[in-house]
Amino acid sequence: MTLRNNAILEVDALERRFDVSAPWLNRLIERKPRKTLRAVDGVDFVIQRGQTLALVGESGCGKSTIAKLVTGLHSPSGGSIRFHGDRDRLQMIFQDPFASLNPRWRVARIIAEPLRTLSPDTPEAEVSARVDELLRTVGLAPADGLKFPHEFSGGQRQRISIARALAGDPEFLVCDEPTSALDVSVQAQVLNLMKRLQKKMDLTYLFISHDLSVVRHMADVIAVMYLGRIVEIQPTADLFANPLHPYTGLLLETIPNLEAPKRDRSPMVGEVPSPVSPPSGCSFHPRCPRAFDRCKTERPQRSAKVHNRRVACFAAEQGAPDVQ
């Protein structure tokens, strides 16, 4: 397929399990078995160069674990991640701009750190010129480099995080909820900046968010996650026009809509089950209005053929046989 030739990241049957057992003495005395949490349970997707793939889902669905797997902060328990690019040019932007910047370092030193680490031979004058340039790129002034992080607002701190990520001249950015801690008007500033930078520097984003309206604005392709699995992956416009998985449909129904408020809606029933003991078969079946017997016993499989339009749901397969 021509689409895949330009792939920068290919994730295949990725798994990450965490051991959440009780301490061995408790297990011995209380005769409890080992417990494993499948945070990421057989996930695959492909990201094309210069595009944005978004992972959406509720808390505990494994989206942040994927970010950590892709950046190498966790190692996979199974499956593979192939990155067709320079590992040094993969950077990350974190959610909390208050926790991700060293409070004792001046901003210039924070931004220069990737430069100094990745190419230690750079002359000092060049480093500071580059820091000034980066500060300007993200809409701050070179004089801000002398300040400490606490002197900035949340939005400005997130700009500093972006400048730091850009310092390594990245081609691929993993953004884990980059605007969740920000107010909407500040969020708009940061999202616009990220979009502009993507165009200018031909960046590829793995964009993680729980906010569907943000994701709709940013992403080319959206993968919806539920309990460690991707239940549906589609190009953005198609996903919003025609959600295939019942969970996506309900999620779209549920999000508050400013333009067409659904003031008397019936919210999705139930809660996300614990990933330590997920339901049998399709993990969404206890909450699914379209579930039938097969969903309770058999797990819907992913199809590896089509990479940008895929749904793991028996009901959707029956309803639309052309889609797999």
Place this chain on the structure above:
Amino acid sequence: MSDVVLDVQNLCVEFPTRKGLLTAVDGISLQIQRGEILGMVGESGAGKSMTGMSILGLLEPPGRIAAGSIHLSGDRIDDLDDRAMQAVRGRRIGAIFQDPLTSLNPLFRVGDQLVETIRLHTDLDKPAARERARELMREVGIPAVEERIDSYPHQFSGGMRQRIVIALALCAEPELIVADEPTTALDVSIQAQITALLKRLCRERGTAVMLVTHDMGVIAETADRVAVMYAGRLAEIGAVDDVVRRPQHPYTKGLMGSIPSLRTDVEELQMIPGSMPRLNAIPPGCAFNPRCAHAGPRCREEVPRIARGDITGAACWLAQAGTTLTPGEAA
């Protein structure tokens, strides 16, 4: 207007600091009717929580109410001493906060916490209070009440915990509930359940609600009226549909434009340049004037206010003069 439950007039909240007096809330006037949900929106630091806390009498010292009045169903409550306020809080005003885990005592079973609260505010005996607790738990949608009544808070999920907190707030059938970011810590699918629950309960009981949140979407789907705050002042107040669809204040316009849409595609989101001023650096005149594309000389000198007693209005000289600001121009 005998149905006014909450009447706030010209409320000012000040914080004396070493660097001088900070005005966190500056001349807010608003009313909430029986059975009405008023949304309070604004960015962090705009003073929306501070307004809620003043009503609850929970301002952290050295913060203090410097001027204005708060009336609850005709009774003045802002000048009560701590003891008298304690009797009002819980009984006549319920509170729901953002984090349900910190609102509950982790060492007590939820049933006991409910019974304690019910007995504090009513004269029911223990068995009757326990029965009432069961009823409340059923009403807020907790499954298998008989088993769950003796569980500890950590044994509940976030959504279920928030339901318990709502049950606690409802114990004494209060006239007013102040809900400060009640859904912010929850996932979207749970968020919808909680707002629907809050809405249903308040409609049924005629409770007035002040819903403080930063999420315009939640307001649009839950509130009847909305008050937009900016830098401690009221920027705009009105019916939800009017404020969302036809905002008058340039700040509200910019705010609406900056929210990514679920329907229309835009290359760039609308941005309000700059950021909200810190409380020690509020510019003279309209607090929004340095960021406003339309600001004139009057905006830099005189503070615009929403006329007292107006239930809709924008604190903007241009909007009050009838100048129409097209959305494209906003901010």
